[in-house]
Amino acid sequence: MQTAVTRQTSDGKPEYGFVPEQRLIVAQVIEGYTLGAAFAGRREKSEGSLEPEKLADLIIVSQNIFEIDPHKIGDTKVVLTMVGGRVVYNADTN
Numbered sequence: 001m002q003t004a005v006t007r008q009t010s011d012g013k014p015e016y017g018f019v020p021e022q023r024l025i026v027a028q029v030i031e032g033y034t035l036g037a038a039f040a041g042r043r044e045k046s047e048g049s050l051e052p053e054k055l056a057d058l059i060i061v062s063q064n065i066f067e068i069d070p071h072k073i074g075d076t077k078v079v080l081t082m083v084g085g086r087v088v089y090n091a092d093t094n
Helices: 002-005 026-041 070-075
Strands: 060-062 078-083 086-090
Touching: 002 026, 002 070
Parallel strands: none
Antiparallel strands: 060 078, 078 086
């Protein structure tokens, strides 16, 4: 995600980003990982967005990646994971 937004390696290379005009905004990257992935798997009617009747597969992360420095997105940790509405990972208990 960080690379898609910054178009740089984790150590900030190249300085202005590789093909910087191809940078995405965080919302575009999130959509690609969620609804885009569901669409690619032909599951967009049951997955990929938070809507009634769809599976409750989601994660909670350690920081708001919409508000932080894009170069810090890679430092974000998964705090909780839900699949089918059930908690399958909780950082506090693992």
